[in-house]
Structure formats: structure tokens, C-alpha cells
Amino acid sequence: xxxxxxxxxxxxxxxxxxxxxxxxxxxxxxxxxxxxxxxxxxxxxxxxxxxxxxxxxxxxxxxxxxxxxxxxxxxxxxxxxxxxxxxxxxxxxxxxxxxxxxxxxxxxxxxxxxxxxxxxxxxxxxxxxxxxxxxxxxxxxxxxxxxxxxxxxxxxxxxxxxxxxxxxxxxxxxxxxxxxxxxxxxxxxxxxxxxxxxxxxxxxxxxxxxxxxxxxxxxxxxxxxxxxxxxxxxxxxxxxxxxxxxxxxxxxxxxxxxxxxxxxxxxxxxxxxxxxxxxxxxxxxxxxxxxxxxxxxxxxxxxxxxxxxxxxxxxxxxxxxxxxxxxxxxxxxxxxxxxxxxxxxxxxxxxxxxxxxxxxxxxxxxxxxxxxxxxxxxxxxxxxxxxxxxxxxxxxxxxxxxxxxxxxxxxxxxxxxx
Amino acid sequence: xxxxxxxxxxxxxxxxxxxxxxxxxxxxxxxxxxxxxxxxxxxxxxxxxxxxxxxxxxxxxxxxxxxxxxxxxxxxxxxxxxxxxxxxxxxxxxxxxxxxxxxxxxxxxxxxxxxxxxxxxxxxxxxxxxxxxxxxxxxxxxxxxxxxxxxxxxxxxxxxxxxxxxxxxxxxxxxxxxxxxxxxxxxxxxxxxxxxxxxxxxxxxxxxxxxxxxxxxxxxxxxxxxxxxxxxxxxxxxxxxxxxxxxxxxxxxxxxxxxxxxxxxxxxxxxxxxxxxxxxxxxxxxxxxxxxxxxxxxxxxxxxxxxxxxxxxxxxxxxxxxxxxxxxxxxxxxxxxxxxxxxxxxxxxxxxxxxxxxxxxxxxxxxxxxxxxxxxxxxxxxxxxxxxxxxxxxxxxxxxxxxxxxxxxxxxxxxxxx
Numbered sequence: 001x002x003x004x005x006x007x008x009x010x011x012x013x014x015x016x017x018x019x020x021x022x023x024x025x026x027x028x029x030x031x032x033x034x035x036x037x038x039x040x041x042x043x044x045x046x047x048x049x050x051x052x053x054x055x056x057x058x059x060x061x062x063x064x065x066x067x068x069x070x071x072x073x074x075x076x077x078x079x080x081x082x083x084x085x086x087x088x089x090x091x092x093x094x095x096x097x098x099x100x101x102x103x104x105x106x107x108x109x110x111x112x113x114x115x116x117x118x119x120x121x122x123x124x125x126x127x128x129x130x131x132x133x134x135x136x137x138x139x140x141x142x143x144x145x146x147x148x149x150x151x152x153x154x155x156x157x158x159x160x161x162x163x164x165x166x167x168x169x170x171x172x173x174x175x176x177x178x179x180x181x182x183x184x185x186x187x188x189x190x191x192x193x194x195x196x197x198x199x200x201x202x203x204x205x206x207x208x209x210x211x212x213x214x215x216x217x218x219x220x221x222x223x224x225x226x227x228x229x230x231x232x233x234x235x236x237x238x239x240x241x242x243x244x245x246x247x248x249x250x251x252x253x254x255x256x257x258x259x260x261x262x263x264x265x266x267x268x269x270x271x272x273x274x275x276x277x278x279x280x281x282x283x284x285x286x287x288x289x290x291x292x293x294x295x296x297x298x299x300x301x302x303x304x305x306x307x308x309x310x311x312x313x314x315x316x317x318x319x320x321x322x323x324x325x326x327x328x329x330x331x332x333x334x335x336x337x338x339x340x341x342x343x344x345x346x347x348x349x350x351x352x353x354x355x356x357x358x359x360x361x362x363x364x365x366x367x368x369x370x371x372x373x374x375x376x377x378x379x380x381x382x383x384x385x386x387x388x389x390x391x392x393x394x395x396x397x398x399x400x401x402x403x404x405x406x407x408x409x410x411x412x413x414x415x416x417x418x
Numbered sequence: 419x420x421x422x423x424x425x426x427x428x429x430x431x432x433x434x435x436x437x438x439x440x441x442x443x444x445x446x447x448x449x450x451x452x453x454x455x456x457x458x459x460x461x462x463x464x465x466x467x468x469x470x471x472x473x474x475x476x477x478x479x480x481x482x483x484x485x486x487x488x489x490x491x492x493x494x495x496x497x498x499x500x501x502x503x504x505x506x507x508x509x510x511x512x513x514x515x516x517x518x519x520x521x522x523x524x525x526x527x528x529x530x531x532x533x534x535x536x537x538x539x540x541x542x543x544x545x546x547x548x549x550x551x552x553x554x555x556x557x558x559x560x561x562x563x564x565x566x567x568x569x570x571x572x573x574x575x576x577x578x579x580x581x582x583x584x585x586x587x588x589x590x591x592x593x594x595x596x597x598x599x600x601x602x603x604x605x606x607x608x609x610x611x612x613x614x615x616x617x618x619x620x621x622x623x624x625x626x627x628x629x630x631x632x633x634x635x636x637x638x639x640x641x642x643x644x645x646x647x648x649x650x651x652x653x654x655x656x657x658x659x660x661x662x663x664x665x666x667x668x669x670x671x672x673x674x675x676x677x678x679x680x681x682x683x684x685x686x687x688x689x690x691x692x693x694x695x696x697x698x699x700x701x702x703x704x705x706x707x708x709x710x711x712x713x714x715x716x717x718x719x720x721x722x723x724x725x726x727x728x729x730x731x732x733x734x735x736x737x738x739x740x741x742x743x744x745x746x747x748x749x750x751x752x753x754x755x756x757x758x759x760x761x762x763x764x765x766x767x768x769x770x771x772x773x774x775x776x777x778x779x780x781x782x783x784x785x786x787x788x789x790x791x792x793x794x795x796x797x798x799x800x801x802x803x804x805x806x807x808x809x810x811x812x813x814x815x816x817x818x819x820x821x822x823x824x825x826x827x828x829x830x831x832x833x834x835x836x
Binding site for chain 1: 534635661779810823
């Protein structure tokens with residue numbers, strides 16, 4: 001079942017086609033790119049039936065149920081959402097061509113830093129077929145060629161989507177490449193494609209991300225891991241703390257910006273722990289805790305937390321609670337165990353909040369708000385490629401600007417170096 | 419000869435010490451960092467004799483001569499230059515703490531993107547001991563801990579320098595770590611130090627850089643390779659072309675921004691090739707060329723260029739010349755063979771120049787200026803860590819700002835996600 005748009009090409013040939021397409025994509029004007037995106041959105045809607053048919057094949061072959069099936073499932077509404085998302089990307093400002101900064105040197109050289117496409121973006125992802133359309137739209141808007149390596153469970157859906165997107169009139173040949181999803185070799189060749197691919201973005205679970213980070217010789221934007229904390233300070237507004245803890249933990253527990261750990265100031269632990277434990281239990285959240293938490297919550301079912309719990313990303317309705325002596329201990333705990341994605345303090349004490357914001361070494365640090373806001377849409381970017389948990393290139397939610405690089409254009413009148 | 423400042427520590431322990439130092443470095447104020455840098459400069463001058471003595475040991479043990487010995491050699495003047503460079507870094511603006519952008523969301527969330535240190539920077543480099551001082555200064559100015567893995571030929575010099583720098587009163591403990599330079603294992607452990615090290619910057623020859631890029635699981639800023647081109651268009655001011663070609667090729671042939679290739683518009687090849695060949699020959703430059711060049715230069719000694727020549731970085735007084743039909747062919751040639759560092763066009767034709775600036779996919783593209791200006795100092799950055807030849811994080815000459823990351827501070831009043 002080696003399903004690909006052009007089944008006779010090797011992975012290497014596909015990467016070379018993307019590389020060859022990149023300069024043509026870089027030359028497209030904003031209007032041309034937006035026109036292509038709008039045409040893609042129309043085509044997705046017009047071809048909805050064939051997309052659903054391909055998706056049914058995937059669903060039958062995979063035989064999955066529950067959450068995994070739900071991630072793979074396409075419906076007419078989800079197809080409409082893909083088309084709408086593509087139109088939204090068309091409406092966003094184009095970062096390519098922007099002059100970031102320009103200056104003149106004493107010797108008369110004019111130096112201009114301009115935003116340019118990255119070139120070829122490689123995406124390694126899992127079952128959700130909407131990622132195919134989302135990432136193609138973001139790559140096209142930023143003038144990049146894209147190489148997609150989706151999950152094998154979504155092979156027919158992705159093939160159909162890429163067929164539709166690739167058929168857009170005026171799209172430079174080779175701009176979208178779909179790799180064979182049935183072998184690990186295609187991932188290996190993609191992430192070893194130094195000189196052909198400019199960045200690899202893994203989107204999926206920890207195993208996938210670790211595999212890509214550990215084996216890629218192409219630069220990677222590491223995304224996704226999220227062992228997020230909420231710290232309730234002594235001076236917290238407890239009604240606000242209720243809302244934030246419940247929202248951060250339960251609103252969508254399977255995503256990376258959901259809270260996994262609750263740190264509690266010892267000064268309010270005896271009063272507040274039973275109160276929040278009751279609400280968490282009512283939402284079906286499994287409770288784990290350190291010794292003090294177990295003691296304070298003697299009337300609740302609380303499993304003693306092990307060392308492994310503090311580093312674990314549950315991605316389900318489970319939370320581990322620890323009582324700390326104050327903001328300093330909370331910061332030390334977070335900087336030790338956090339995946340440096342999103343962490344929050346709930347406090348009315350501004351100096352504690354400022355300290356927490358400054359000292360917690362995470363991509364997004366919150367004061368009196370839910371960690372669930374770490375998202376390109378919620379940040380106002382109009383789209384999202386992922387949440388970077390590395391410090392190079394971009395950190396936190398990222399979208400269009402981060403899919404560009406820059407170059408220096410230097411204009412002289414015969415200057416030479418002395 | 420496992421020379422290290424504290425010889426009992428393993429590489430892993432050194433990385434952990436740097437990691438532990440990072441938050442303390444991040445908390446230093448600009449004034450504190452500048453004070454440390456000025457104290458370091460004073461100490462380098464005061465301890466000059468012991469640095470020279472250590473350097474003599476390295477020179478004796480290595481037994482090298484010529485250019486390699488020159489790279490390793492320290493003199494009183496070079497030590498003064500290290501101290502002066504450190505003072506210059508102290509005088510530069512501090513990028514850390516700067517608010518890059520801030521905005522308010524419709525739900526009232528205030529989002530602020532602030533510049534923060536990267537954390538721990540790892541440098542893998544070769545013989546020049548001044549790199550030790552330069553990189554420590556840049557890392558300290560940007561609030562980063564630094565792990566140095568220098569060349570074994572400079573082991574005594576680097577040890578002495580790190581001893582002096584580490585002894586600076588007020589420097590957070592563990593801020594500067596020098597790894598054992600005698601084993602490849604220390605490099606391996608450094609570049610596998612995911613979670614302990616935030617970025618690796620290799621500085622040196624192609625072999626070193628390739629080894630780091632291909633084996634690191636820590637993000638890398640790839641530096642250094644430079645197969646740079648000068649294209650002489652038909653309308654070029656030939657006196658300007660003379661100056662630029664000679665400067666780009668001969669002013670310092672061993673560095674990455676020196677020209678290695680000359681592309682010549684066929685319309686002026688018969689007139690201009692003998693003229694520039696004469697000047698290059700007078701400067702002792704070995705000439706290679708394609709068939710047309712060999713024909714035009716029949717009265718010169720020109721070795722026929724092979725396919726390998728077009729991709730080679732000579733780093734010495736040798737140049738390969740190719741006759742092209744015009745700017746389009748020049749662009750195609752450069753995008754195929756260039757290492758995407760620095761490439762130049764010499765022309766009086768503005769539309770050709772604009773096309774070249776836009777279409778040549780290199781970090782720095784020049785119109786009527788020498789490629790030798792690709793340098794942090796020449797760009798006005800006041801310092802330089804290297805020239806990035808990758809597209810992620812930074813591209814082209816980079817210095818202080820590129821040694822920082824960012825984080826989002828999000829301030830709310832109890833917002834939760836709907």
C-alpha cells in the first residue's frame with residue numbers, strides 16, 4: 001500500500017523536486033499565492049465526496065476506535081473547516097519580502113535584511129488529515145515547498161488531499177510532495193536530506209518527536225511536549241484559581257498546553273486542596289500527590305506520586321499535586337520538571353508574579369490565565385504550525401513569520417575591504 | 419594530557435554545572451555583566467605572561483609551522499587584542515530583557531515577547547585561542563553559560579585563559595566549562611547533551627562542521643563554509659570589477675567570505691578575462707577555468723576546471739572561472755554550487771542587480787561590493803560569533819542578538835479558554 005501521488009518516484013527524487021520547486025515558489029507574488037490558496041479551498045469543497053470516500057477507506061483499513069478513530073475521521077464539517085482555514089491563511093499578511101531592518105555603513109554600504117522563504121519544509125506527522133491541508137496552506141503562503149510524511153493510517157485521505165491541492169492551476173510543479181507513509185525509510189531519508197530540506201517540523205506524540213530530533217541532520221523545530229504546571233500562590237483569588245485549574249486540566253486534556261501538575265502554596269493547602277480536589281474529581285480527574293497532598297486529601301482517593309509522575313505528560317484526565325513552600329520552590333520545581341512549554345501562576349501578589357514570569361524558563365509563562373491559551377490562534381497569529389519547545393529560531397506558538405528566513409542584500413559602489 | 423580546569427569532572431558533570439549556572443547568568447543585570455567583562459579584560463592583560471607561557475607549551479608540543487602555527491600563536495599584541503575585544507563587547511547594547519513586541523488580545527490577555535538568554539551555548543572549535551575569549555565574552559554579555567571544546571593543540575592556552583576568566587569575582591559558579599580536548603568523546607557527549615545544552619556552534623573547517631551537524635541532537639547553528647562567487651556582468655564598471663575580484667580573492671584567501679569562483683558574462687569575456695587574469699596571476703593566484711576560459715586565456719597557464727572545482731572551497735590563492743551567457747545562467751550556477759554564504763554581482767545594470775539580489779539564495783548577496791564584507795564587525799554588529807549558512811534562527815553574520823531566544827509572558831485577570 002505504498003500510496004503516493006506519483007508512485008514511481010523515490011523519496012530522494014521527491015526531495016529533489018521540492019528543492020527545484022522552491023525558487024519558483026519564492027518568486028510568487030502575494031496575490032498569486034492568495035489566489036492559489038483560495039482555489040485550493042474551493043477545490044477541497046468541490047471534491048468533498050472523494051475526500052470522504054478516501055477517508056472511509058482509511059477508517060476501514062485502520063479498524064481503530066475511540067480517540068484514535070476520531071483523530072483520523074473526516075466529516076463534511078471538518079472538510080468545510082479545512083477549506084475555511086485555507087481561506088483564513090489567504091487573508092493573513094504575507095511576511096515574505098518584508099524589509100526587517102536596513103542601515104548604511106560609514107563606508108557607504110547599504111545593508112538590508114529581508115524576509116525570504118525557508119525553501120523546503122518537511123513535516124512528519126500522525127493521523128489527523130487536516131494537518132495536510134493546514135501545513136500546505138502555511139507553506140504556500142510563505143513561499144516554501146513542502147514535503148509531507150503523514151501517518152500510514154491516513155494514507156488514502158492524505159493522497160486524495162494532496163492530489164486535489166497539487167492540481168491547483170498555477171502552482172509551481174513539485175511544490176507539494178507526499179512521501180510513502182508505509183515505511184520508516186521515507187522518514188529517514190527526509191530527515192537526512194541535508195542540502196535538500198531546510199527544516200523538519202515533527203507534529204505528533206513524544207515518540208515521533210524524539211525520533212526526529214535524535215536522527216535528523218536537517219535543522220528541526222521541536223514541537224509539542226507539554227508537562228504544564230499551574231502554581232496557586234498563597235494570595236491567589238481562589239475563585240479564579242478554580243476556573244484556571246479546571247480549564248487548564250479538563251477543557252481538552254489530550255493537548256500539549258493542558259495542565260498536568262498543580263503546585264500549591266503550603267499556606268493555603270489545607271483550605272484549598274479539598275476544594276479543588278472536589279471539583280477535579282467531579283470532572284473525572286484522577287488525583288495523584290506528594291505526601292502532604294495525600295495527607296490534606298485524606299477523604300479523597302489520591303495515589304501517591306512517584307518521581308516519574310513529576311516529569312510525565314499524562315494527556316488525559318489525571319493530575320499530580322505537590323505542596324510547595326512558596327514561589328521560589330515552585331520555580332525550582334517547574335524548571336526541573338517542566339517541558340518548558342506553558343506554566344502558570346495564580347496570585348494577587350505582583351512581585352511573586354513578576355518573579356515567576358521572569359524566572360520560569362518556559363516558552364509561555366502565565367500570570368492569572370489558563371495555560372490553554374498557548375496556541376497560534378489564541379495568540380492572534382491567525383494560524384498555527386505548532387508550539388516550539390526549543391529555544392532556537394522560535395519558541396512557543398508559531399505560524400507564518402517563523403516559516404521564513406532572512407537574507408542580507410548589500411548594495412555598494414565598488415567598496416572593498418581594507 | 420587531559421587538561422581541564424577541574425580535571426576530576428566528567429563531561430556530563432560539566433554540562434550539568436553549566437545548566438545549573440544558566441539561571442544565575444540570566445538574572446545578571448547589564449551593569450553586572452559589563453563589570454565582569456571589564457574585569458576579565460583587565461585580568462587577561464595582567465596575566466599576559468602566564469598566557470604566553472601556556473601558549474609556548476602548546477607551540478612546542480604541537481610542533482606545527484606556517485599557517486597552522488600562526489593560528490595557534492599568541493603574542494603580546496594578540497593578548498591585548500583579546501582584552502580590547504572583551505571591552506568592546508562590554509560597550510555593546512545588551513539585547514536581554516528587551517520587549518520585542520507586546521499586544522493585547524480582545525479577551526484582555528496582555529502578551530509580551532521578551533528576549534531571554536538561550537541558556538547553555540556549546541562551542542566546538544579548533545586552534546585559535548582568541549576564540550576562547552571572544553565566545554566567553556559574547557556568551558556572558560547575553561547571559562548564557564558556555565561550554566568550550568577547543569582543539570587539543572591549544573589545550574594549555576585555553577586552560578590558562580579559562581582559569582583566568584573563571585576566576586572573575588562575581589561570575590556565577592560553573593558559567594564557563596572547558597571540556598577535555600584530547601578525546602572525541604567530549605565532543606560526542608556535548609553534542610548529545612539534549613536538555614543540558616541549548617545550541618551548539620561549530621567554528622572551524624568543513625570536517626569539524628559536518629561532524630557536528632551530522633551527529634548533534636542539540637540544535638546547531640551551522641557556520642563557516644564559503645564557496646563564494648563574483649559575477650562580472652556585461653555592463654560592469656571594469657575598474658570596479660578589478661578591485662572587487664582582487665579584494666575578494668586575495669585580501670585574505672583563507673577565510674569563508676573570500677571568493678573562490680569568478681563568473682564572466684560572455685559578452686565581455688574576450689576583453690576582460692585576460693585583463694583580470696593578468697592581475698590575479700600577479701597576485702600569485704592559480705587559475706582554473708571552463709573550456710571557454712581556457713580558450714580566452716590561451717596565453718596564461720589555466721588548468722581545466724573539473725565538476726569538483728565548481729563546488730570546492732579552496733581557501734587559498736586559487737580561483738576557477740566560468741563564462742556564462744548572462745545573469746540568469748550566473749544565478750542558476752550559483753544556486754547550484756554555492757554554499758549559500760556570500761555571492762556578488764558587479765554590474766551597472768540595475769535590473770540585473772535587483773534580479774541577482776533577489777534570486778541568489780545566499781545569506782549575503784552583494785551588488786558592486788566585495789564578498790569580504792560578510793563579517794559581524796563589517797556589518798556594524800561590534801562583534802561576531804560566526805556566519806550562519808543555515809536558514810533557521812539566523813543567517814549570515816551573527817553576534818549578540820542571535821545568542822538570545824525569546825519567551826512569552828502572558829498576563830491575565832482570570833481568563834480561561836472557551
